[in-house]
Amino acid sequence: MKLLEINFDGKNFFVSSEEFISELKKSFIGNFKLGTLFLDLIEVIYLCEIRNAIVREKTKILNIENLFEKFYSKNLLRKYYVYRDWKNRGLFLTFLERIKKENYGKSPIKKYPSFEFKIPEEYKKIKFYFLEDEISSISFDPKAKELFENFWFGQYGIYKNYEKGKFLFLDYIETLYLAKNGFKFFDFSNRQLSYEDLEKAIKKKFEIADYLLEVYEDWRNNGYVVKTGYKFGTHFRLYFPGASPTKKGKEWQHSKHAIHVFPQEVKMPMNQWARAIRVAHSVRKTFITAIPKARKEEIETQIDYVAYHRKENNEVEKPNIDKPSFLITSLWEDEELSGSYLANALKIADELGLRLLIAIVDKESSITYYVANKIELPNSKCTYYEIEWINP
Numbered sequence: 542m543k544l545l546e547i548n549f550d551g552k553n554f555f556v557s558s559e560e561f562i563s564e565l566k567k568s569f570i571g572n573f574k575l576g577t578l579f580l581d582l583i584e585v586i587y588l589c590e591i592r593n594a595i596v597r598e599k600t601k602i603l604n605i606e607n608l609f610e611k612f613y614s615k616n617l618l619r620k621y622y623v624y625r626d627w628k629n630r631g632l633f634l635t636f637l638e639r640i641k642k643e644n645y646g647k648s649p650i651k652k653y654p655s656f657e658f659k660i661p662e663e664y665k666k667i668k669f670y671f672l673e674d675e676i677s678s679i680s681f682d683p684k685a686k687e688l689f690e691n692f693w694f695g696q697y698g699i700y701k702n703y704e705k706g707k708f709l710f711l712d713y714i715e716t717l718y719l720a721k722n723g724f725k726f727f728d729f730s731n732r733q734l735s736y737e738d739l740e741k742a743i744k745k746k747f748e749i750a751d752y753l754l755e756v757y758e759d760w761r762n763n764g765y766v767v768k769t770g771y772k773f774g775t776h777f778r779l780y781f782p783g784a785s786p787t788k789k790g791k792e793w794q795h796s797k798h799a800i801h802v803f804p805q806e807v808k809m810p811m812n813q814w815a816r817a818i819r820v821a822h823s824v825r826k827t828f829i830t831a832i833p834k835a836r837k838e839e840i841e842t843q844i845d846y847v848a849y850h851r852k853e854n855n856e857v858e859k860p861n862i863d864k865p866s867f868l869i870t871s872l873w874e875d876e877e878l879s880g881s882y883l884a885n886a887l888k889i890a891d892e893l894g895l896r897l898l899i900a901i902v903d904k905e906s907s908i909t910y911y912v913a914n915k916i917e918l919p920n921s922k923c924t925y926y927e928i929e930w931i932n933p
Contacts, residue, residue: 543560544593544594544595545561545588545592545593545594545595546558546561546594546595546596546597547580547585547588547589547594547595547596547597548596548597548598549596549597549598549603550598551598553579554579554580554581554582554584554585554596555577555578555579555580556571556577556578556580557576557577557578561578562577562578565578566578568633569633569635569859569860569861570584570587570588571584572639581636582608582612582617583617583620583621583624584624585608586605586608586609586621587621587624587625587628589604589605589608590605590625591625591628596608616843616871619871619872619873619902620845620871622871622902622906622908623845623846623869623871623900623902623908624845624846626906626908627846627848627869627933630933631857632848632849632850632851632857632858632933633848633849633857633858633859633860634846634847634848634849634869635846635847635860635865636846636847637844637846637847637868639847640847640865642893643893643894644892644893644894645864645865645893645894645895646864646894647864647865647866647894647895647896648890648891648893648894648895648896648915649896649914649915650914650915650916650917651914651915651916651917651927652916652917653763653916653917653918653919654763654919655763655764655918655919655920656763656764656765656782657764658761658762658763658764658782660692660722662723663684664684664687664688664692664724665722665723665724665725666684667680667682667684667685667688667724667725668680668682668725668727669711669716669719669724669725669726669727670726670727670728670729671716671726671727671728671734671739671742673728673742676713676742676743676746676747677710677711677712677713677716678710678711678715678716678726679708679709679710679711680708680709680711681707681708682709685697685708685709686703686706686709688709689703689709689786690703690785690786690787692766693766693768693780693784693785693786694709694711694715694719695709695710695711695712695715696709696710696786697709697710697786701786703786703787712769713743713747713750714750714753714754714757715757716739716743717736717739717740717743717750717754718754718757718758718761720734720736720739721736721754721758726739749802749804749807752802752804752833753776753777753802755833755834755922755923756776756777756800756802756831756833756923757777758922759831759918759921759922759923760777760779760800760918762920763918763919763920764782765779765780765781765782766779766780766781766782766784767779767780767800768780768796770799770800770801773799773817773820773821773824773826774813774816774817774820774821775799775800775801775817775821775828776800776801776802776831777799777800777802778796778798778799778800778826779796779797779798779799779800779829780796780797781797784796796826797825797826797827798826798827798828798829799817799820799821799826799827799828799829800829800830800831801817801828801829801830801831802831802833803830803831803832803880803883804832804833804880805832805833805879805880805881805884806879806880806881807879807880808877808878808879808880809877809878809879810875810876810877810878811872811873811874811875811876811877811878811901812874812875814878814901815874815901815909815911818911818928818929818930819930822929822930827927827929828927828928828929829916829925829926829927829928830883830913830925830926830928831923831924831925832880832883832884832887832923832924832925832926833922833923834922834923834924840879840881840882840885842870842882842885842886842889843870843871844868844869844870844886844889845869845870845871845900846868846869847865847867847868847869847895848865848866848867848868848869848898849863849865849866850866850867850933865895866895866896867895867896867897867898867912868886868889868890868893868895868896868897868898869898869899869900870886870897870898870899870900871899871900871901871902871908872899872900872901872902873901873902873903873904874901874902874903874904878899884924887913887915887924887926890913891915896912896913896914897912897913898910898911898912898913898931899911899912899913899928909930910930910931910932910933911928911929911930911931912928912929912931913926913927913928914926914927914929
């Protein structure tokens with residue numbers, strides 16, 4: 542079998558043999574211009590590893606080791622692993638600079654309904670004590686039990702066994718939310734605390750409390766019930782209206798969504814990210830990432846590929862024939878993902894009408910893919926995406 546020969550002129554990799562140009566074009570490899578097929582370094586490495594191609598630089602032959610010695614740059618290997626994995630699945634992908642910049646209409650928006658919600662004024666007479674050392678609040682008012690039963694604020698008594706309780710316990714986000722909505726809080730000297738007093742004390746320990754409150758308000762004000770997501774490695778778990786803490790046994794309504802708040806300045810290791818999504822999925826919950834309203838910030842975001850997937854009839858999408866489906870950004874398993882990076886990558890995907898695919902590469906070159914679907918929540922201050930594992 543004749544070896545595929547790739548030329549390098551000091552600037553570009555290219556193939557000029559008509560026989561190989563025709564073959565590579567069928568595999569949607571390279572960029573054909575003016576009778577020549579130009580290749581990206583990633584494509585060259587792939588052809589050298591998988592097709593035993595040779596690279597000729599004048600009279601010198603470059604093998605795959607020479608290519609890495611001469612052209613290696615940051616993140617080349619993880620980017621290559623994703624390319625190879627996608628191609629080995631029989632799927633096609635290309636580079637952002639090779640596609641037409643338009644909206645491809647493949648970024649689905651999932652609409653979440655809004656429900657009217659208002660706390661009756663009668664409950665705002667309930668007296669709460671703020672426990673500064675615990676960063677939480679309690680109330681012994683008999684009316685507090687009704688607040689729990691009717692609106693599921695806090696925890697009365699024991700979880701799923703509230704009847705034996707004698708007081709209502711609020712976490713720090715519920716404390717801020719109720720204080721902002723007219724409830725009164727005191728210390729044990731009966732000194733009334735202002736909202737600013739509570740916020741200052743809470744932010745000493747929880748720096749992103751204001752972001753958490755922003756997300757909590759979004760969903761609560763739209764009629765949803767929002768509770769701690771600690772058991773699932775996230776900030777919140779979410780219930781649709783109608784969920785009640787008084788139901789038992791088969792009547793108990795389980796949450797179906799876990800929300801993780803991802804502010805612009807926060808970074809999260811990818812292994813922690815993957816673990817939280819995996820835990821949520823293992824208990825049949827949708828993992829939602831919440832991005833609070835971000836300040837404008839210029840940040841370099843690496844979009845590795847534009848990817849084609851499968852049609853409804855399971856036929857493979859093809860470049861130059863079909864519209865692409867995804868933008869792919871890749872990260873190593875121990876790398877950190879920042880809220881800024883994620884927000885910007887999602888912004889680019891939204892502008893192109895494509896879904897963002899996050900590829901996590903482990904040290905055995907195995908790739909795990911997560912896809913983001915945008916959520917529309919009425920009158921929202923934040924941006925939300927459902928994140929789900931996908932097997933291409």
